[in-house]
Amino acid sequence: METTPNSTATEALDENKLIAQRREKLTRLRENGHAFPNDFRRNALAAELFAHYAECDAAELEARAVRVKLAGRLMTRRVMGKASFAHIQDMSARLQIFVQREQLGEALYEFFKRELDLGDIIGVEGQLFKTKTGELSVRCDGLRLLTKALRPLPEKFHGLTDMESRYRQRYLDLIMNPSTRETFRVRTTIVQFIRDYLNQRGYLEVETPMMQVIPGGAVARPFITHHNALDMQLFLRIAPELFLKRLVVGGLEKVYEINRNFRNEGLSTRHNPEFTMLEFYEAYADYHDLMDLTEDLLRRMATDILGTTQIHYQGATYDFGQPFMRLSVRDALLQFNPNLTATEVDDDERLRSVLEHHGIVAKPSWGLGKLQLELFEQTVESQLLNPTFITRYPTEVSPLARRNDIDPSVTDRFELFVGGREIANGFSELNDAEDQAERFRAQVAEKEAGDHEAMYYDADYIRALEHGLPPTAGEGIGIDRLVMLFTDSPSIRDVLLFPHMRPESSV
RNA sequence: GCGCCCUUAGCUCAGUCGGUAGAGCAUCUGACUUUUAAUCAGGUGGUCGUGCGUUCGAGUCGCACAGGGCGCACCA
Numbered sequence A: 001m002e003t004t005p006n007s008t009a010t011e012a013l014d015e016n017k018l019i020a021q022r023r024e025k026l027t028r029l030r031e032n033g034h035a036f037p038n039d040f041r042r043n044a045l046a047a048e049l050f051a052h053y054a055e056c057d058a059a060e061l062e063a064r065a066v067r068v069k070l071a072g073r074l075m076t077r078r079v080m081g082k083a084s085f086a087h088i089q090d091m092s093a094r095l096q097i098f099v100q101r102e103q104l105g106e107a108l109y110e111f112f113k114r115e116l117d118l119g120d121i122i123g124v125e126g127q128l129f130k131t132k133t134g135e136l137s138v139r140c141d142g143l144r145l146l147t148k149a150l151r152p153l154p155e156k157f158h159g160l161t162d163m164e165s166r167y168r169q170r171y172l173d174l175i176m177n178p179s180t181r182e183t184f185r186v187r188t189t190i191v192q193f194i195r196d197y198l199n200q201r202g203y204l205e206v207e208t209p210m211m212q213v214i215p216g217g218a219v220a221r222p223f224i225t226h227h228n229a230l231d232m233q234l235f236l237r238i239a240p241e242l243f244l245k246r247l248v249v250g251g252l253e254k255v256y257e258i259n260r261n262f263r264n265e266g267l268s269t270r271h272n273p274e275f276t277m278l279e280f281y282e283a284y285a286d287y288h289d290l291m292d293l294t295e296d297l298l299r300r301m302a303t304d305i306l307g308t309t310q311i312h313y314q315g316a317t318y319d320f321g322q323p324f325m326r327l328s329v330r331d332a333l334l335q336f337n338p339n340l341t342a343t344e345v346d347d348d349e350r351l352r353s354v355l356e357h358h359g360i361v362a363k364p365s366w367g368l369g370k371l372q373l374e375l376f377e378q379t380v381e382s383q384l385l386n387p388t389f390i391t392r393y394p395t396e397v398s399p400l401a402r403r404n405d406i407d408p409s410v411t412d413r414f415e416l417f418v419g420g421r422e423i424a425n426g427f428s429e430l431n432d433a434e435d436q437a438e439r440f441r442a443q444v445a446e447k448e449a450g451d452h453e454a455m456y457y458d459a460d461y462i463r464a465l466e467h468g469l470p471p472t473a474g475e476g477i478g479i480d481r482l483v484m485l486f487t488d489s490p491s492i493r494d495v496l497l498f499p500h501m502r503p504e505s506s507v
Numbered sequence B: 001g002c003g004c005c006c007u008u009a010g011c012u013c014a015g016u017c018g019g020u021a022g023a024g025c026a027u028c029u030g031a032c033u034u035u036u037a038a039u040c041a042g043g044u045g046g047u048c049g050u051g052c053g054u055u056c057g058a059g060u061c062g063c064a065c066a067g068g069g070c071g072c073a074c075c076a
Helices: A005-014 A017-031 A046-053 A058-064 A106-114 A163-168 A170-176 A178-200 A241-249 A287-306 A329-336 A348-357 A368-379 A433-448 A459-466 A479-487
Strands: A067-080 A083-089 A094-100 A121-130 A136-147 A224-227 A232-236 A254-262 A274-283 A310-313 A316-319 A325-328 A388-391 A413-418 A421-428 A472-478
Touching: A046 A067, A046 A094, A046 A136, A058 A121, A067 A094, A067 A136, A094 A106, A094 A121, A106 A136, A163 A170, A170 A178, A178 A254, A178 A287, A178 A479, A241 A254, A241 A274, A241 A459, A241 A472, A274 A479, A287 A388, A287 A413, A287 A421, A287 A472, A287 A479, A310 A479, A325 A329, A329 A368, A329 A388, A348 A368, A421 A479, A433 A459, A472 A479
Parallel strands: A094 A136, A325 A388
Antiparallel strands: A067 A083, A067 A121, A083 A094, A121 A136, A224 A232, A254 A274, A274 A472, A310 A316, A388 A413, A413 A421, A421 A472
C-alpha cells in the first residue's frame, strides 16, 4: 500500500484519544513481531456452524467434540475477571466465543483483555459448546489478533443510523447493520437470477462500449469525457441499445447486457448518475412475447427470492401472482381522466388546456403524442400500483420502436409500472432502416431546436440496419429500482453500495 | 435548480427563557470463571458543521456558506 505522509500529519491533529490508544497498542504489536499476519486459515463460517449444530443439545455437542477455526471482527465483549464472552462476526453471521484464562493461559488471556479492542479482526480456535442459555459458542484455546482496528466502531446497540455516514462509509454500515448486508445480498441474488433465467433460455451475455463517440439509445444528457491519445471527445453511454441491436444484425439473435448507464441529470431518491440496467434483445419475437417473458421472470423471481408473490413496499402490497394488467396509453388516459372523452383525448387543443389545468405549459413543438404522454405521466403513472403494462406508446416519443401495423401513430411498445413507478420499457424494434433514418433526422432537428436530450444521428447504426435487423423485440429493466422494490428500500441510495455523494470537505 | 427540515463527545441522543456542556454506549482504572445492551465503583473525553453579525454574554437569535434528509422539477 502507498503511504500518504501528508494525510497522516493532518490526521494526527484531529485524532482523538480512542484512536491514539489503539495506535499505541499497534506500536506494541509491531515491536513484538508481525503486526499483520496472513497465515491464519479458518475452517468454518459462523452460519455453517449454526446450520449444523443449532439443534444439537449441550451434552451431544460436548460428546462430538467439534473443533473449529473461525475468523472475524470482534463486535462485543463482556469481560468477567478470569473468563469472558465475546462475539465475532464473519461474512455469514455472528458467533459467541468463550475465553478463559484456564484455557488460554495467563499471557494470552491478559492480551485478550488488555490489547484487543472492539472492531479488531481476530482468529480463534477451539471446541464448540453450548452455554447454559443454549447459545452455540466456541471455547477458545487459541486466539490471534490478525488486524488491529485503529478506529472505534459505532455504538453496539443503536449502530450507525446517520444516513450520510451510512452512504459515505458503507463499510461501517455493512459491519453494523444486518439489514444493509441483506439488501445487498438480495441485490446480488436478483442479478444472478436474471442471468440464470436468460442463460437457460439461450441468451448470450455480452459487453458493449461504455465510452461512445455517439451516445445513443435513450433520450438523456450524457457525461462528456476526453481521450488524450486520440485527442477526441467521448461520451459515457446513456444506453447500450444501439450496440446490442448491431449484435442482433450480426447474428447474435438473443443477447443481453447487465451493466452501468450514465446520465447527466439531477439526483433524487430514484436517480443516481450511474445506474444499472438489464437490456436484452431477441430476434423473431415481438413486444407481446416480452411482456409474457417479463411477467414470468418477475413472478418467478419474487417466488424464488422472497418466497411470495406479494411484494410489500413502503406500507403497500403489490401482487405479482395475478396476471399483470395490460392497457394502452390512450385507454389509460380515458380511464383515469373521466372528464375526457374519446374524441378529446386525440384533440391537440383540448389536451393543451387540460395540461395547463395541471400546471404544465405545453411547448408549441409538442405534437399529439407528446401531449398524451405528458398527461399520462401527470395523471396516470402514479396510480398504477399493481404490476401494469401500458402499451401502444405514441411514435412521436418512441424514436427506436416499431410502428403499429394498424395505427402507425403509435408503436408496438410497452412500459411496466409497479407502485406508480416505471420498472421496464420494451418494444418491437424498429428495423426499417429508412424509417429509422427519418426519425434520427427528426431528433437532430429537435436537438438543433435546443433539446439537449434529443438523439444524435448515428450513421453506422443506420448502415447496420441496412444490412437487415431481423424482426426483434428488446427491453430494458432498471435493476436498481427493481431491487428497491424487492428490498423495501425507500431510496435508490439504499440499493447502491456507493451512491454518488458530494465530496466531504475533510475526512 | 427551488422549498422545508437537520448538523452537539468515536456512536446514539438530551440541552428549558440567551448566562460559558449533559446522558447512555465506547474508552481508561479497579472488582468479577456461563455472560449476552453483562454487572458494580471511579475517571477521561467537546473549535456545539464553518464564517460573519446581534448582545455585557450565543449550542440557543439573525444572515451567508458547506454537507445531508425529504418533497418538487428532470428522468429510468
